[in-house]
Amino acid sequence: MLIKTLVAVFLAAILTENYVLSKFLGICPFLGVSKKLDSALGMSVAVTVVMVLATAVTYPIYMYLLVPFGMDYLQTILFILVIAGLVQLVEIILKKYIPALYKSLGIYLPLITTNCAVLGVTMLVLQKVQSTTAYDYTYIHALINAFGAGIGFLVAMVMFAGVRGRLENADIPKSLKGLPITLVAAALVSLSFLGFAGFVDKLIPLG
Amino acid sequence: MTMIQAILIAAGVVAGIGLLIGLILSIASIVMAVPKDERAEAVLEVLPGANCGACGYSGCSGYAEALSKGEAQVGLCTVGGEACAKDIAAVLGVEAKAMERQTAVVRCKGSLENTSYKAEYMGLESCLSASKIGGGLTACSYGCIGLGDCERVCPYDAIHVCDGVAVVNSDNCKACAICVKTCPRAIISLMPVKDAAVNLCSNKDKGGVTRKLCKVGCIGCKICEKNCPSKAIRVENNVALVNTAECIGCRECVGVCPQKCISFFDTSLLAEN
Numbered sequence: 494m495l496i497k498t499l500v501a502v503f504l505a506a507i508l509t510e511n512y513v514l515s516k517f518l519g520i521c522p523f524l525g526v527s528k529k530l531d532s533a534l535g536m537s538v539a540v541t542v543v544m545v546l547a548t549a550v551t552y553p554i555y556m557y558l559l560v561p562f563g564m565d566y567l568q569t570i571l572f573i574l575v576i577a578g579l580v581q582l583v584e585i586i587l588k589k590y591i592p593a594l595y596k597s598l599g600i601y602l603p604l605i606t607t608n609c610a611v612l613g614v615t616m617l618v619l620q621k622v623q624s625t626t627a628y629d630y631t632y633i634h635a636l637i638n639a640f641g642a643g644i645g646f647l648v649a650m651v652m653f654a655g656v657r658g659r660l661e662n663a664d665i666p667k668s669l670k671g672l673p674i675t676l677v678a679a680a681l682v683s684l685s686f687l688g689f690a691g692f693v694d695k696l697i698p699l700g
Numbered sequence: 701m702t703m704i705q706a707i708l709i710a711a712g713v714v715a716g717i718g719l720l721i722g723l724i725l726s727i728a729s730i731v732m733a734v735p736k737d738e739r740a741e742a743v744l745e746v747l748p749g750a751n752c753g754a755c756g757y758s759g760c761s762g763y764a765e766a767l768s769k770g771e772a773q774v775g776l777c778t779v780g781g782e783a784c785a786k787d788i789a790a791v792l793g794v795e796a797k798a799m800e801r802q803t804a805v806v807r808c809k810g811s812l813e814n815t816s817y818k819a820e821y822m823g824l825e826s827c828l829s830a831s832k833i834g835g836g837l838t839a840c841s842y843g844c845i846g847l848g849d850c851e852r853v854c855p856y857d858a859i860h861v862c863d864g865v866a867v868v869n870s871d872n873c874k875a876c877a878i879c880v881k882t883c884p885r886a887i888i889s890l891m892p893v894k895d896a897a898v899n900l901c902s903n904k905d906k907g908g909v910t911r912k913l914c915k916v917g918c919i920g921c922k923i924c925e926k927n928c929p930s931k932a933i934r935v936e937n938n939v940a941l942v943n944t945a946e947c948i949g950c951r952e953c954v955g956v957c958p959q960k961c962i963s964f965f966d967t968s969l970l971a972e973n
Contacts (some may be wrong), residue, residue, distance in 0.1 A: 567710055571717060578721035582728055589732035646755075662824065 498628050499637050499647045501697040508642025508689040511608045513649040515686055516617075518614055519610030524675060526601065527657055531642065533650040536601040541643025543583065543616050544614050549641035551615040552632055572615050580606045613640045705972045740768035740793065748780045752855050754876035767792060778875040801893045802875035804859065806850075807902040808887050809961060811863035811910035815914040829938040831884040840913040842903040844887060850879035859888075871971040893967060895949035897924075897933070897942045901961040904937045911959075917966035919962045924953035 514519045519540070526536045551572050559565045584602050587595040595602075605611060618638050622630045656678050665674050744764040751759035755776035757766055766772035767788060774794060775785040782799045789795060821830055821837045827845040828893075830837045838845055846864035859879055860870035868879075870893065881889045887902040899918055903910045907919030920938030932946035933953060940962065953962050 495955050554717075560715075562709075564710055564713060567714060570714060574718055574721065576713070578725060581725050585725070585728045588734050592734075 494628070495633075497697055499634065501693055502634050502638050503641040503644075504696070505693045506638050507645040507648060508686070509691070509693050511645040511649060511666040511686055512613060512642045513646055514683040516613065517683075519608050519646060521680075522604065522610075523606055523646075523653065524672075524679065525534070525652050527653045527693050530603070530651065530654045530658075533654040534647070536604075537643070537647035537650045539608065540605055540608060540646050541640065543576070543580055543608075544611050544643045544646075545636060545642045546579055546583065546637040547572075547611055548618060548635050550575055550579060552618070552635050555619055568616060569612075572612055576611055576615070577606045603635075610642070612647060614639050619631060642675075647684075649682070653679065707829045737765065737768050740764045742791045743767050743788055746780075746784060746791060747777060750779045750855060750874070750876075751876070752876040754778045754874070754878070778802060778871070778877075781874075800927045802890045803870040803878070803893050804875060804888050805891050805898055805900070805965070806844060806859070806868055806888050807898075807900055808840075808844040808865055808885075809900045809963075810838065810840055810914050811865045813863065814916045815839055815843060828884045832877060836885070840905075840910075840917065842883060842885060842887065842901075842905070843914065845885065849870045849882050849884065853878050853882045865890055870965075875938040876904055888969070891944050891965070893970075894944065894947075894965070895967050896944045896965050897926075897949070897951070897953050897960060897962055898965050899933075899942055900963050901959075902939060904939050906938055906940035910938070912928060916961045917957055919959055920959060923956050923958065924962055927952050927956045928965060 497539055506512075508518065513520065513523050522540070527533045551568075554571065554575065555565065555568055558569060559571070580602060585596070587602070618635045621638070622635070657675065660674060660678060669677070714726055726860075740761075740873070741764070747764060749760050753759065755763045755772070755778075757763040757772065757776075761774065763772060763865060767774070774792070775782075776789050777784050777788075780787075781801055782793045785799050803842055816839045817837055818839050820835065821833075823829055823833065825847055827847045827849040829844050829848055836845060844865045846861050846866065848861045848866070850859045850866050851861055855876065855878065856872045856874050858864055858869045858874070860869070861867075866879075866888070868888075875890050876888060880886075880890060885902075885958040891898060901910075901914075901916065901918035903914065903917045903919075905913070910917035910919050918939045920935050920940065922940075924933045924940050925935050929948050929950060929952060930948045932943045932948070934941050934943070940953075942962070949964075951964055954964050
């Protein structure tokens, strides 16, 4: 049962609740870094790592510090603080121990500090803990959800990098060149993800 | 009282966690400090920061790193030129060699007036894609296609397509050689900035063929070669090549060239003179 729910959470985070294409979080890096496939990949990997780490830290802070003392209204400001610190820490550690990865991630790592998708993942998962009634939404579910959200970000970025590659060779009306056509394309990709609605519930019936 | 207490507790919690994170970060930055290459940083300061890659390294920081390790030559930065080479040498404590300023030249004069297109082209606005179709769009298979691939890659706004042929503005050109690598016809090359003759044609066809294609094509007649007092011109593969180092700037070849494809690079026409 636990495995089944974990798979459901993972798939839902990628397909039905894709943070970029369904919840429209993290649009800035989605539009900014999807021009090239390798930088899109680098950004997505960095985002995935930070999402999982951020959830791993913020979930216990919320559950064991904020809720018992009735200070859950502090979650936004505290989560921003924790995520910013965490990104800095990850950067320092990578610089020291995995310089190759640090170089390839480059500017993307500090950019994640202000990526609202990360904040969104850590905060929305807490709502889910309260609203999921079919099974116990535990710490592991939250982590898998964060990982799935990161992979979903990666899928969206890679797909959109492909779309933009096609756009570059397309004969676009002058008034739509650049950002306008990119936004139209993003909307169409997002629309295609709407087709996944209800997909996971049917695939893995729970409760 | 309880409300003030709640506010104080909330502020305390946020401040406490903030302090804790700050403490962890500052400890981590001390424990895991990466020794910085101070020489590389100092070199990076004097480099122009154009990140064009003319030196062959990945941007200015890559060049600075290679310099500080002693793996790179001092005078590779064409953008900064001699002044920059001197600055780098001063930082590194080595001697700077004299550096020659260079400029790109498009070896083609095939404007719309001088030559023609083989067919009408309605594809992508790119020389590379045009050159892939039927051997290219221009009548001359060595000539400038004129769709401006070089113009788009130039970081210094120094090359422009004018009348169907790319022309370099040597005042702006920093000799980063990005256009040289981009041109699908490979007709852009670097030459030293000096008063010298330069053959503005790359056509290797036989004379008769060239003459039909272009009004200003080099037909390989060797008149320039015979008339050059310093033996600086050689005709190879039906096209004249000027050895700029040996050219004395007498303009003899410019006068005798029947096709008027040999031109003179006049440094007095540059803006700074």
